[in-house]
Amino acid sequence: MKVSRDEVRRIAGLAHLAFDDAGLDRMADELTKILSYIDQLREVDVRGFEEHAAGATPMRDDTPRPSLDRALVERNAPSWAEGHFIVPQVVPPSPAAVPAASPPPKKS
């Protein structure tokens, strides 16, 4: 299995990992090498052993109980205020967030 740089870029996007161009090339080489080894699994006769559904994992009763102490959670939080984790703004500020009457000019 040969893995291309574009494929690595796509996978990196799914995995929330960023690589520069040299990193993409290196990763493509390494994944190609590792997957070439893994491709030997194709030679095994697995008739009768097709991917089985694992047995159901037992569940405990969903009973209310105390959760983590907020002070301990805050101690590990990178950014915290008034009982909440702080993250960068998710929704862009108005008015950019309001749909424009006409399509915005395309960047060239």
Next chain:
Amino acid sequence: MTDLLNLPWHEAREHASPRELVNASLAASRNDPLNAFLNINDNAPPGHPIAIKDNIVTTDLPTTCASRILANFVSPFDATAVTRLRAAGASIIGKTNLDEFAMGSSTEHSAFGPTRNPWDPSRVAGGSSGGSAAAVAARMVPAALGSETGGSVRQPAAFCGVVGLKPTYGRVSRWGLVAFASGLDQIGIVTKTVRECAELLGTIAGADAMDSTSSPHPVDDYAADLDAGVRGLRFGVVREAVEKLEGEVRANFEEALVVLRGGGAVIEDVSVPTIGYAIAIYYIVANAEASANLARFDGVRYGHRSKESPTLSDLYFHSRGEGFGAEVKRRIMLGTFALSSGYYDAYYGRAQSVRARMRHDFGEAFRSFDYLVTPTTPEPAFPIGAKTSDPLSMYLSDVFTAPANLVGIPALAVPSGFSKEGLPLSLQIMGPHFSERALFRAGGFFERETGWWRRRPTLTY
């Protein structure tokens, strides 16, 4: 004082108070020339000294997973195994080094530098529980917890000349073991002697409401058969594993079989046709699970957050990019690939099917044998740097250990001698699910006959 630490625990506690034992262990651990420890517990209470791999959470010491992304993390709760150890009178001396997130076979993938082998500091301690194995081998602590996903307790135990146990999947609660591959992960034990290992398993084993994969199977008296010998017990030599062995490892393995045969054991060849596919299966299944489990490290709730995070998306990409090391990224990429649309059936599905066939093959072998045996590793400890540029050759270091994880069975690594260069070699004994007591019986016999555990590294460097 260090002589205390050279005794098996049941003897040491007759010679010194718990405070003296902890002080001796703390002194040896502070003087750590191997980079076995990441953190030392200066406030360790009197008790049975033990070290904990730094991917098992503790409230009184940081848990870093040897990763920059968790460099300052202190868990709000203790792992169940830690809770049970504390309740039984154990005293946590410190947290040990590992390959980042337990991903590696040499402890060279630690963000805080490699752990060195106590028998030859130019060589690796093995991994990923390299710190735990080195600390026990160097007599800094009498015992340590490690964790296994593909051999991460047995392989470093073999490289460092100590006893390593991977229990049956589900035998020990995984609550508080930072998840790598939840379907394979299991907390394991490193000790000098088989008896210490058996006693500790009795302490940490058992069902736990916090881990739904922990087993209700009754906890055994694991040390009960230590002196029972091996007469009439049947050991299968896995042909596919042994036929490619070379040189000293082969000769040492043959000598080990002679010891077992001398005790009246029946030794015969057995075929496990799929055993050679373990590494290929392992690197798909384990990394697929890892890619999902490590998604939680996103810079939002705990761990490293990048300063360059103007948007939420930047925060994810940059925090993970800065926080994870190269091997962790490689595995997340491989796992994400194996689960991605278009490749799932060809890789993840295929790997699980071959794994199902391997499980069947092991079941067949255990119809005729009480145990299956192989060397623990195909070679003794390799030089630091020898495999870091070739991920695949590093992965193949786990060729004999990974099958037990994929099948879910317990396996014990017991010191079996030394190479001409003075490096430890090791015998692996595998048994059916929940056969730990029988493993300790065989391991106990082998250890008594050979006495390799008595040899200790000199640490004169």
